[in-house]
Amino acid sequence: MASAGPINPALIQEHVQVRQLHFIEHIDSELSFRDQDKSGGNAIVKVREEQIIFITKSGDGHILVALHDDPENRDRPFELSGVSSPELPQPVVDAHLLRDLPEGLKGSANHRLHVIISTRSGVGLAQSFYDGVVEPLLASLGLKPRTHSDNDLLATSAQDDSLAAADGCTYNLVVTQSSRTIKDFARDLWRRIPEVPAGQRHTILLLSGDGGVVDLLNGSREPPMPGTVQHHHHHPTIAIAPLGTGNALFHSLHKPHYSSGDGSKPPPPSHFALALRTLLRGAARPLPTFKAAFSPGARLITYAPPGAATADGNGTASTTTTNGDSNASDNKLEEHADAVDHLYGAIVASYGFHAQLIWESDTPDYRRHGDKRFAMVAGELLKSSHQYRAEVEVVLASSSGGDGGGGGGGKKTAVLLDGSGGTTTTTASNEAAANHHDDGDRGDGRGRFTYVLATMVSNLEKTFTISPASRPLDGRLRLVHFGGADGRQTMEIMKAAYQEGRHVGMAWSGGGEKRAVGYDEVDEVKITVGESDARWRKVCVDGVVVEVPEGGWMSLSKVARPSYRVLVA
Numbered sequence: 001m002a003s004a005g006p007i008n009p010a011l012i013q014e015h016v017q018v019r020q021l022h023f024i025e026h027i028d029s030e031l032s033f034r035d036q037d038k039s040g041g042n043a044i045v046k047v048r049e050e051q052i053i054f055i056t057k058s059g060d061g062h063i064l065v066a067l068h069d070d071p072e073n074r075d076r077p078f079e080l081s082g083v084s085s086p087e088l089p090q091p092v093v094d095a096h097l098l099r100d101l102p103e104g105l106k107g108s109a110n111h112r113l114h115v116i117i118s119t120r121s122g123v124g125l126a127q128s129f130y131d132g133v134v135e136p137l138l139a140s141l142g143l144k145p146r147t148h149s150d151n152d153l154l155a156t157s158a159q160d161d162s163l164a165a166a167d168g169c170t171y172n173l174v175v176t177q178s179s180r181t182i183k184d185f186a187r188d189l190w191r192r193i194p195e196v197p198a199g200q201r202h203t204i205l206l207l208s209g210d211g212g213v214v215d216l217l218n219g220s221r222e223p224p225m226p227g228t229v230q231h232h233h234h235h236p237t238i239a240i241a242p243l244g245t246g247n248a249l250f251h252s253l254h255k256p257h258y259s260s261g262d263g264s265k266p267p268p269p270s271h272f273a274l275a276l277r278t279l280l281r282g283a284a285r286p287l288p289t290f291k292a293a294f295s296p297g298a299r300l301i302t303y304a305p306p307g308a309a310t311a312d313g314n315g316t317a318s319t320t321t322t323n324g325d326s327n328a329s330d331n332k333l334e335e336h337a338d339a340v341d342h343l344y345g346a347i348v349a350s351y352g353f354h355a356q357l358i359w360e361s362d363t364p365d366y367r368r369h370g371d372k373r374f375a376m377v378a379g380e381l382l383k384s385s386h387q388y389r390a391e392v393e394v395v396l397a398s399s400s401g402g403d404g405g406g407g408g409g410g411k412k413t414a415v416l417l418d419g420s421g422g423t424t425t426t427t428a429s430n431e432a433a434a435n436h437h438d439d440g441d442r443g444d445g446r447g448r449f450t451y452v453l454a455t456m457v458s459n460l461e462k463t464f465t466i467s468p469a470s471r472p473l474d475g476r477l478r479l480v481h482f483g484g485a486d487g488r489q490t491m492e493i494m495k496a497a498y499q500e501g502r503h504v505g506m507a508w509s510g511g512g513e514k515r516a517v518g519y520d521e522v523d524e525v526k527i528t529v530g531e532s533d534a535r536w537r538k539v540c541v542d543g544v545v546v547e548v549p550e551g552g553w554m555s556l557s558k559v560a561r562p563s564y565r566v567l568v569a
């Protein structure tokens, strides 16, 4: 396969609308240019620094490529444009100059790029983002799309290779056709990895929300043990373009770049611009991952048109169910329930209010409202303020003092939570909660919980900081938990989470008892559900909903060797 050279200004001119302008001034992060084409020279063009994706040398001057995004503008949500100028302020050039392409975008035989457009993510803007931004950007960097055949989602066949050689550098373009597409892609990828030449790398640019990442994780498998042949193969790298609703992983990974600090730095870029900057200049790091295991009888709940196959590789064939107070009747979608014994996640696993919100808001009618759907359903749920009957056992992180702090080693402590926000019974040491539970009947240990949520990230939405102590890629699992909160109190707690995570430690009195929002760093969690009504037996793993049987459980533990790496700024 031919290899792209350094960045070629002629290609940028060909694929991005580039205007020849003259730099005038740089004030408050705004660059002003004079449009030479206009007689009289009065036309002024402005580019804000936060819109800049990259700058490259062109002759004696530079070309600057910028992104204008306005997702509310349905006709033209994204636009890539360029400015060619003989002069640019040096600090701006220094901050954004791209001297060479990252390995993942060079299109070499040893490094394959896949671009996945998740057509149903968020409010459906992934295709527009590809058409208006990704396609011209990659073309301007010398990369052309090629589509795979139906039975070869990776486009790795010999025929594809010869086609690529004739055509120059290419990437594999995958457009989702169903909820299975990304999982199938991941499964093909992991199946192929032992066969491809050692050293071959894969980068996956994912135009989706968290669901696309979860699909990749669950079509993967844990990498083989050190010392085996496969160990020498590289872990695929995910680059995220946040086209979903919550985009928790993206926002958490990029949180340090959202603050412009004391005003001495330019305002932060939009998350779309940031995603492109990360694609061009980011570094690949292991993506911390957890495993959620479920008791026998657990079923993965999905909604699909009548007759659609939804069976997951883990499970049995789909069965339609009318169990529970479900939202299955919406828009002629049927609820499907596939047996599931485990899922991998990188973001969140929950039981109670959060899982309920995810499940009850995931209908086509609500999805249309983007992230407002959560507030709409929350209002209804808060009216009933159901308290979830469960036994929650955790193994505190060896370093944890109960505040999510870290550092140091030590003895593991297993504790039982009672819904007060504190930890109550010390049940074991140096022993996993998951194992400990099997020791006997602890039915009387059940508490009532409003909210039990374990997470590896700080934010579930850009401004919803559920775990303020979490730092990007710190690999720590933290648990937020409380019980006995009525609708008003739950609302207060959620509002405080939107204020940089001020909910942590909030205290109140409920039913004559002292209550607080508990926050602990944990190594393992086991939630045993004591509800009889199926409506209240939904757990959530990174947006995927699983119904556990009465008395069933979900247990969580960290994965020692994550399957994927992720690009971070």
Ligand SMILES: Nc1ncnc2c1ncn2[C@@H]1O[C@H](COP(=O)(O)OP(=O)(O)OP(=O)(O)O)[C@@H](O)[C@H]1O
Binding pocket: 118, 119, 120, 121, 122, 123, 176, 177, 178, 179, 180, 181, 182, 208, 209, 210, 211, 212, 215, 243, 244, 245, 246, 247, 248, 543
């Ligand atoms: N054409 C399609 N038909 C059915 N399902 C699809 C299709 N395309 C994508 N999907 C699925 O839709 C889900 C979209 O989830 P995703 O997380 O990307 O968006 P979201 O739920 O809006 O955002 P977030 O999880 O960040 O809040 C993915 O699991 C994906 O597999």
